[in-house]
Amino acid sequence: MKIEKILFPTKFRELAFNSLESLLVLKKVGLKEVVLYYVIPREDVGFVPYGGYLKEEEERLREEARIRFEDWQSALSKQGIKSKIIVEVGDPVPNILAVAEKEQVNLIVVGRKKRKGPELSFVGSHTLQLIARSKFPTLVSKYMVQFEYNGEKVTRVNDDIFKRPLLASDWSEPSARALDLLKSLNGIIEKAFVCHIIGVKISKGLDKSELYRIEKESKERLEDYCTRLKSEGIVAEPHLGAGRTPLEIIRISREIEASMIIMGTTGKDRLHEIFMGSTSHRVAEMSELPTLLVP
Structure with missing residues (x-):
């Protein structure tokens, strides 16, 4: 699974171009083309009460997007990466998914929203819908974030996101696909980490012998994942956690100084995920790190 x-x-938004620049290192492992896409919200050009349409406003917004994108294209061209500009009127989530399908991309990259409090999400409702419905790996990019850690406000710049990735696995098929994607990044990774969390729902009510069996099995699987990464020339280190899964993943990511988190999305019903969320979605919401979700 290469990202081409x-x-x-x-x-x-502010720092959107910086976020794009942080991805250009992927050229070393196969990136060939970037599709630059802007959706003009329908409500910005629709004049619903009178049944009219603001054609001049649409043309102005299209021209502004084209000028900005052509500047970005220059930077991509200097790196030897092809690019395409698409500007459409519509609704963000269905339009993005339709373009991803039409262009047969390997990765969708979405920005984070501005976090306005220590307990609030980095991810907006459109992004949550997108990652719940996407058939393509989706990266929630967080180039610069502010968050509270140990009672202090911290500013973090995520500009070298593939350096120390953490793969959080639940042994599902999406997790296996996330591992394959991680293997394809050999050449830009300094060190990879693999973690598994024995969740509260699993461990609750188990006797010591059964818990020990699960722990032993989890460690063996972690070692297997690391062996597979090492066979591709990637240095890898296993970590086993226990407790509330999203919080444990974030705790481990901070302790090992990870640069991003990679997860498979769960096998839950899509509609359920949109309204109730999943572990991968909660990590994307809560973590200050870029989060790559693989369906």
Whole structure:
């Protein structure tokens, strides 16, 4: 599973270009093309009460997007990466998914929203819908974030995201696909980490012998994942945690100084995921690190 073609939807928020630049290292492992995409919200050009349409406003927004994108294209071209500009009127989530399907991309990259409090999410409702419905690996990019850690406000810049990735596995098929994607990044990884969490729901009510069996089995699986990474020339280290899964993944990511978190999305019903969320979605919401979700 190589990343050869990226879909990069943007609202031209602050640091969006910096986020794009942080992905260009993927050229070393096969990146060939970036699709630069802007959705003009339908409500920005629709004049619903009178049944009209603001054609001049649409043309202005299209022209602004084109000028900005052409500047970005220059930076991509200097790196030897092809690019394409697409600007459409519509609804962000269905439009992005339709373009991803049409262009057959290997990765969708979405930005984070501005976090306004220590307990609030880095991920907006559109992004949650997108990652719940996407058939493509989706990276929630968080180039610069502010968050509370040990009672202090911390600012973090995520500009070398593939250096120390943490793969959080639940042994599912999506986790196996996430491992394959991680293996394809050999050449830009300094060190990889693999973790598994024995969750509260699993451990609750078990006697010591059964818990020991699960622990032993989990360690063996972690070693197997690390062996597979090492066979691809990637230095890998296993970590086993226990407790509330999203919080444990975030705790481990901080202790090992990970640069990003990679997870398979769960096998839950898609509609359930949109409304109730999943472990991978909660990690994307809560962690200050870029989060790559693999369906």
